[in-house]
Amino acid sequence: MSHFTPWSALGGGALIGLACALLLLVHGKVAGISGICAGFLRFDRGDFAWRAWFLAGMVVTAVVLARVMPGAYVNSVPRSTGVLIAAGLLVGVGTRLGNGCTSGHGLCGTSRLSKRSIVATVVFMLLGMASATVAARWLVHA
Amino acid sequence: MLAFVAGALFCGGVSLSGMTQPGKVVGFLDVTGDFDPSLALVMVSAIAVYATALAVSRRLRAPLLGSAFPSPASTEIDGRLVAGAAVFGVGWGLAGFCPGPAIASLAAGAHTALLFTPSMLAGMALFQLVDRRMGREDETRNRAAT
Numbered sequence: 001m002s003h004f005t006p007w008s009a010l011g012g013g014a015l016i017g018l019a020c021a022l023l024l025l026v027h028g029k030v031a032g033i034s035g036i037c038a039g040f041l042r043f044d045r046g047d048f049a050w051r052a053w054f055l056a057g058m059v060v061t062a063v064v065l066a067r068v069m070p071g072a073y074v075n076s077v078p079r080s081t082g083v084l085i086a087a088g089l090l091v092g093v094g095t096r097l098g099n100g101c102t103s104g105h106g107l108c109g110t111s112r113l114s115k116r117s118i119v120a121t122v123v124f125m126l127l128g129m130a131s132a133t134v135a136a137r138w139l140v141h142a
Numbered sequence: 143m144l145a146f147v148a149g150a151l152f153c154g155g156v157s158l159s160g161m162t163q164p165g166k167v168v169g170f171l172d173v174t175g176d177f178d179p180s181l182a183l184v185m186v187s188a189i190a191v192y193a194t195a196l197a198v199s200r201r202l203r204a205p206l207l208g209s210a211f212p213s214p215a216s217t218e219i220d221g222r223l224v225a226g227a228a229v230f231g232v233g234w235g236l237a238g239f240c241p242g243p244a245i246a247s248l249a250a251g252a253h254t255a256l257l258f259t260p261s262m263l264a265g266m267a268l269f270q271l272v273d274r275r276m277g278r279e280d281e282t283r284n285r286a287a288t
Contacts, residue, residue: 003178004178004179004180005160005166005180006180006183008158008159008160008180009159009160009180009181009183009184009187010183010184010186010187011158011159011187012154012155012156012157012158012159012160012161012184012187013155013159013183013184013185013186013187013188013191014155014187014188014190014191015151015152015154015155015158015159016151016152016155016156016159016184016187016188016191016242017155017187017188017189017190017191017192017195018151018155018191019148019149019150019151019152019155020148020152020188020192020195021191021192021194021195022144022147022148022151023145023148024192024195024196024199024205024211024212025195025198025199025202025205025206026144026148026205026206026207026208027144027145027205027207027208028204028205028208028209028210028211028212029145029208029212030212031148031152033152033240033241033242033245034241034266037241037245037262037263037266038266038267038270041263041266041267041270042270049145050145051145053143053144053145053146053149054145054146054148054149054152055149055245056146056149057145057146057147057148057149057150057151057152057153058149058150058152058153058242058245058246058249059149059153059245059249060150060249061149061150061153061154061157061246062153062157062245062246062247062248062249062250063249063250065153065154065157065246065250066249066250066251069157072157072158072160072162072163072250073157073162073163073246073247073250073251073252073255074163074165075163075164075165075238075247075252075253075254075255076163076164076165077164077165077168077237077238077254079236079237079254081257083236083237084237084254084257084258084261085257085258085261086233086236086261087233087234087236087237087239087258087261088233088237088239088244088257088258088259088260088261088262088264088265089233089261089262089264089265089268090229090230090232090233090236090265091230091233091234091237091239091240091241091244091258091262091265092233092261092262092263092264092265092266092267092268092269093226093229093265093266093268093269094226094227094228094229094230094231094232094233095226095230095241095266096226096265096266096269096270096273097222097225097226097229097269097273098222098223098224098225098226098227098228098229098230099222099223099226101230101240101241101242102234102240102241102242103240103241103242105227106185107185107188107189107192108192110189111189111192111193111196112193112196114217115217115219116216116217116218116219116223119219119223119224119227120223120224120226120227121227123224123227123228123231124227124228124230124231124234125171125231126231127227127228127230127231127232127234127235128171128231128232128234128235129171129172129173129235130231130232130235131171131231131232131233131234131235131236132167132168132171132172132234132235132236132238133171133172133173133174133175133235134235135168135172135235135236136168136172136174136175137174139236
């Protein structure tokens, strides 16, 4: 299905870590993407500006990268419209209920050895494995 | 304004690392398929850099442009945390997108993200709406009880 790409994985991971480090050291903020999106959608006054700038930085970069390296956005996972919409809703609701996603819990929380984040990371990894494994068997022909 | 640079770096990171290719994410999560360990290296590398930044932040009194470093809000492991992480995990495994790569892929114009990402944002907004309303109801009920 996909090939092991250690160098781009390590380089990409370092960039993600650097981005979160910048937010922490300069603004004193935790870079949880689900929290940034949710706060942006709530129009929280005090935190709106930096969240909007962060999202703008992401969007502009993605628009440029889509031209420079379109291969980075290839989706080889066959999923029906219904499954994509359902999965989106689950990720949206789950990250708000659990107060974090891969970046907030998986990266920032785990790095500071937060028990809450480690528990959340283990839970979403295990359930992610379960659902990806089941989906590979049952949804391939969807 | 530096948050713009952070967002740009973050987007570059998820795009370079392969997390915007759901095939690589599912390749890591699906235990029966061809295992692709790339995602583990993304996490290891990101945590190494961020943990270093955390160590630096402990030696500083305040962030360069902010008033204080964030203090961990809660340490309680409750049902909401576990249920939320579980629901998120199921959705992540189904489509191979988590929030950061979903935003990046939408902006890059990836077809599947055109469906996934608006649903994700709608899920967040809907949850906040319902949660706030239920919180308000709980408050009035508690007030009535006392």
